[in-house]
Amino acid sequence: MKKTMMSDLSDQRRQFLRNALTVAGIGLVLGSASPRRLLAEALSAKAGPSTPGLGALFAGDFKVGTALSNTTLLAQNPELEALVSREFSAITAENAMKWEEVHPQADTWDWQRADHFVDFGHRKQMYTIGHTLVWHSQIPESVFVDTHGRLRKRGEIVRAMETHIGTLAGRYRGKIQAWDVVNEAVTDDGQWRKSLWYNTLGDSYFSRAFHLAREADPGAELLYNDYSMHLPAKRDGVIDKIAKLRKQGMPIHGVGMQAHVHLDDPAISELEASIEAIAAVGLDVHITELDVDVLPKAYDYMGAEISTNFAYSEELNPFPEQLPEKLVDELAARYESLFKLFLKHRDKVRRVSLWGTTDAESWKNDWPVVGRTNYPLIFDREGEPKKAYYAVAGLKGGASSG
Template identity: 30%
Template sequence: MRVSVAAFAATLLITGTAAAQPASAHPNPVPLRTLAAGTGVRIGTAVDMAALAADTTYRGTTAREFNSVTAENVMKWESVEPTRGTYDWGPADDLVRYARAHGQAVRGHTLVWHNQLPGWLTAGVADGSIDSAELRTILRNHITKEVKRYKGRIYQWDVVNEVFEEDGSLRESIWLRRLGPSYIEDAFRWAHAADPKAKLFLNDYNVEGVNAKSTAYYELAKRLRAAKIPVQGFGIQGHLAIQYGFPGQVAENLARFEKLGMQTAFTEVDVRMILPVDEAKLATQATYFRGLLDACVQARRCTSFTVWGFSDKYSWVPGVFGGEGAATLMDEGFVRKPAFTAVGEGLAEGR
């Protein structure tokens, strides 16, 4: 599929050509990105590059509705360096060009994570051929190379992703085991050196409200900022499910990070439900999207609200959560759900 993406980059993606969408995709003529103007919040989506290349409705909707985009997968380490020393920047470059052609900002995702690492790296650590000293050098080189490549073209980077467990303890990973907890501050220093103007974020799930996990991030951020480490943002993923209730103290959670002088952002929002779909579930879903959006719009320093895909046609949820789905703003036919309307109304009222 990467070949087809590259082919489109030379024509459709760069020129911005997009086919007209069905009327069902546009019951409201005002795009979300227009409604977001004046709120101080960019409205964004994760982008599936294969869908962007192959699906004209997906491509046109991405351009029309959003002024910020995040690579769903193509900036992750396993994608950009599948073989040691051999890089495949094509799909990530395609997204950056597409965003520029459509007046969109780009969020970088993600530099340090325990998942989606290239096989050569995990195998080398496992068999001892990559020792701790070499691993640190490899990590530094990866961060530096990727951030420098997109210097000046990415406004926010998720530098360190999902480093805490639910109880607030540091997550076991090759980074913690081999490098110790200092890898977190090192990653921020290296990213900042590579692009001093990009805002650098911590990022995780189940940290919407005040709880043990979000408090661990708060204490980490406070400690690192006191040590002059360039930790500048806290990213809240926002993967919710209506059967578990809406998280408490979301506004209070944002406020305490902002009091540290940090930006905040909702970075991967979707709201899944147990299937089948019905009107009551869709109505509840809409209130969850609106609840997170309102917290962002009303916060002093929440700068972006990104949904993790906008159509159920390309959602990751059914493949991970059995019997659940319908987690995005549009159904598989790109028809807007009540959640889409709720987000639009929230943006309009937040101006």
């Protein structure tokens, strides 16, 4: 069961909070004020200017970001929000802006989490990424199928896309710096994914989504986002398809490489080849969903197809309590090598975003095996920096682990 960061406040942090509130003259009875926001701001001040976070350390190279979970966006985790605002310069909505979450029915919109996300980014002056406008997954079936179970007509599906993008991107016009416009539309062999989008609209849905996003928010950067982008066939397929559509006038600024990697693959050279190839055609590179899986592989390919699930077994969940020190060191070395690569190509890489902030909230705990415990990020379950954090920060002369 995932814990909230509030349940794990140490005595030292509790004392810090009491002192901070006392100094600020804030009573414990706050009336109509927001105690969670005051808590987050007090905790955010803890680090002080002498301990710059990763966003500040890498400010001259690229944005460093994280994804905010629905738990955080419901304002139930002020300490984590404080950690995010201290350490990162970019944020992505992990789930709050996906179709089924924000637009579950044709005439229903749920703005609570998305509004909180955008407000948080605005208040903290962070590079804010909307994720994602068009995807084959996490979308209501009713977009494609009517109440009688029949596939909707092409025109109805186009209008559904137009309404969705116009309403969602339009609501946050000028407040979102970048949108993942289309997500995961190409298979690992470089072909169009035969999704309901493609099967009903053909490849025109792809370019239509980008045009609609540009109409809704002319100032936002527009991105295509996908996993396994280190695979040459997939990378080349994506580049070729985008090149064709750009010649026809499709607006696009960059490509997101999700980078859900493992301790030992893909090779750094494979990632580098894709960074160089994407940049060579005039597109920005965004590392969009970085995490490092430390558990045994339950599949024979690297990827993030969320429909894939495997049965739980102790062999696939070997570290339910803590990660062995050997793997702690390997994780740190892997993150260090990845960020060395990104620094080498700082002229091509615009942003590096981890897919989550702490191990407690990582989606890798339950995918592709429900119930197992993973350790893929640079902050542990209590929000404390791991060796991996210090390895990354150390590349810019940042904090030492002592």
